[in-house]
Amino acid sequence: xxxxxxxxxxxxxxxxxxxxxECRSLDFQATTMFWYRQFPKQSLMLMATSNxxxxxxxxxxxxxxKFLINHASLTLSTLTVTSAHPEDSSxxxxxxxxxxxxxxxxFGPGTRLTVT
Amino acid sequence: xxxTTQPPSMDCAEGRAANLPCNHSTIxxxxxxxxxxxxxxxxxxxxxxxxxxxxxxxxxxxxxxxxRKSSTLILPHxxxxxxxxxYCIVRSFTGGGNKLTFGTGTQLKVEL
Numbered sequence: 761x762x763x764x765x766x767x768x769x770x771x772x773x774x775x776x777x778x779x780x781x782e783c784r785s786l787d788f789q790a791t792t793m794f795w796y797r798q799f800p801k802q803s804l805m806l807m808a809t810s811n812x813x814x815x816x817x818x819x820x821x822x823x824x825x826k827f828l829i830n831h832a833s834l835t836l837s838t839l840t841v842t843s844a845h846p847e848d849s850s851x852x853x854x855x856x857x858x859x860x861x862x863x864x865x866x867f868g869p870g871t872r873l874t875v876t
Numbered sequence: 877x878x879x880t881t882q883p884p885s886m887d888c889a890e891g892r893a894a895n896l897p898c899n900h901s902t903i904x905x906x907x908x909x910x911x912x913x914x915x916x917x918x919x920x921x922x923x924x925x926x927x928x929x930x931x932x933x934x935x936x937x938x939x940x941x942x943x944r945k946s947s948t949l950i951l952p953h954x955x956x957x958x959x960x961x962x963y964c965i966v967r968s969f970t971g972g973g974n975k976l977t978f979g980t981g982t983q984l985k986v987e988l
Contacts, residue, residue: 764919766919792974794975794976796978803963803978803979803980803981804914804920804978805978806975806976806977809974809975851917853919853920855919855920855976857974863974864922865922865974865976866922867919867920867921867922868919869918869919870917870918870919872917
């Protein structure tokens with residue numbers, strides 16, 4: 761149980777284009793989903809927290825207009841990287857939780873984004 | 877959440893116990909100690925967590941000192957597949973928060 765999937769697992773896009781990454785909870789309803797970014801040889805950095813049906817809460821320094829997060833249902837959240845640039849190339853990981861408080865986070869396998 | 881300190885890397889022989897230390901000297905009474913690991917190019921995997929008492933599950937054991945200022949994750953019989961970055965995280969659920977703050981972790985290399 762508690763499986764989270766991401767799609768695609770990797771994507772290459774050209775500079776200036778937008779890319780959408782999906783995060784799905786397969787066997788549970790996720791009230792809260794989290795998006796992380798990880799650069800090579802670095803740790804995971806939380807980008808934003810999204811609760812189903814409400815706007816995402818972004819961490820300091822993360823541009824909300826560049827990284828659009830939609831959590832439209834209890835099993836799906838999407839992250840759209842708009843006008844991607846090479847510096848946005850990274851490993852993007854989502855996690856999902858069944859509640860907003862004291863609940864476990866279950867992580868997806870990650871999406872490798874390369875912007876050329 | 878309190879900050880943690882871990883050694884950047886450790887080596888372990890296959891079949892031996894791997895003991896990964898974590899220092900969390902500023903932990904407060906309502907904060908839990910969590911351990912995750914991340915195998916290269918994958919998402920983090922939950923291992924174990926505890927508050928005060930030692931804990932054991934099918935993956936590992938967690939030993940928390942009496943003053944809760946440090947802990948040790950024990951993989952009793954390490955295998956090559958345990959090679960990963962191990963993250964020790966202290967975490968509070970007060971105020972409705974559910975954030976995980978990842979530090980730099982320990983790169984464990986299990987070798988033949």
